[in-house]
Amino acid sequence: MQIQSTIVEAKSPTQGRPRGRNPRGQGERLREEVVTATLRMLDELGDDQALSLRAVAREINVAxxxxxxxxxxxxALVLAALERCHQDLVLAVRQAELTEDHPVAQLRARTLVLGTWAHQHPGLYKVLHESTLNQRADMGFKEELGRATTAAVQRCMDAGLAPANDAATVALDLRAAVHGAxxxxVNEPDQDWPPLEDQVDRFLRKLVGISVPASEGA
Known part of the structure; x- marks a missing residue:
């Protein structure tokens, strides 16, 4: 699954040549360019501490x-970039769910999005979930995905496809397992890992207790 993202893989079109002043009223456009460049650089660095505002300015050729x-x-810059990144993830999850019409298939699809996105952007994954910024700053925006996962688990329970339980607790266990995998x-890419899809199916059966194989969908 290709996750749509605001991250620009190629270099900025202004990189390497002088840049004029933004016309009056286009400060928001510059802000978006700064955030996009920051996302690209964080993905390359995998470490927010290695980023500097001056380096970002050089990346897009502004003072x-x-x-x-x-x-x-x-x-403040990294947080803004990560919030944008998280918005992209939320959108990707919603799009994945819309491709399915069965509660278990929807839960499986949204769970696989994280693994796919992390594979595409390991540097951003490390900053979003493993950086010390998590200890210094409020990242409450990340709670949205947790709430949505709880709702997806609850739908499986309501449909009789998983044992009745505390959906929030079950969803937390599922998220912890998936993040671990x-x-x-991300941190040991050279290991011979089993397919993530297979692991996710096992998590769904063992942790959520789904009553039908996830691979069967409807």
């Missing part, structure tokens, strides 16, 4: 003061 006008420090793949 460092232009970046500071929108973001007072590195943490994904993190191991």
């Amino acid at each position: 460092a003061t232009s970046v500071y006008l929108h973001f007072p420090d590195r943490d 994904v993190s191991m793949r």
Whole structure:
């Protein structure tokens, strides 16, 4: 599954050549360029501590003061970029669910999105979930995916496809298992890992207790 993202894989079209001033009223456009460049650089670095506002300014060929006008420090910039990244993930999850019409298939599809996205963007995954920024700053925006996973588990229970239980607790166990599997793949990419799809199916059976094989869908 190809996750649509605002991350630009190629270099900025302005990189390497002088750039004029943004016309009046286009400050928001510059802010978007800064966030997009930050996402690209974080994905390459895999470490928010290695990023600097001056480096981002050089990436898009603007003065460092232009970046500071929108973001007072590195943490503020990284948080804005990660929130955008998380919005992309939420959208990708919703799109994945819309391709299915069965509660179990929907839960499976949304669970696989995380693994697919992490494989495509391991650097961003590390910053989003494993950086020290998680300890220094409020990342409450990440709770949206957790709530949506709980709702997806609850739909399986309501349909009689999983044993009645505390959906929030079950969803937390599922998320912990999936993050563990994904993190191991990101940090030890050379290991001979089993297909993520197979692991997710086992998690769904063992942790959620689905009553039909996830691979059967409807």
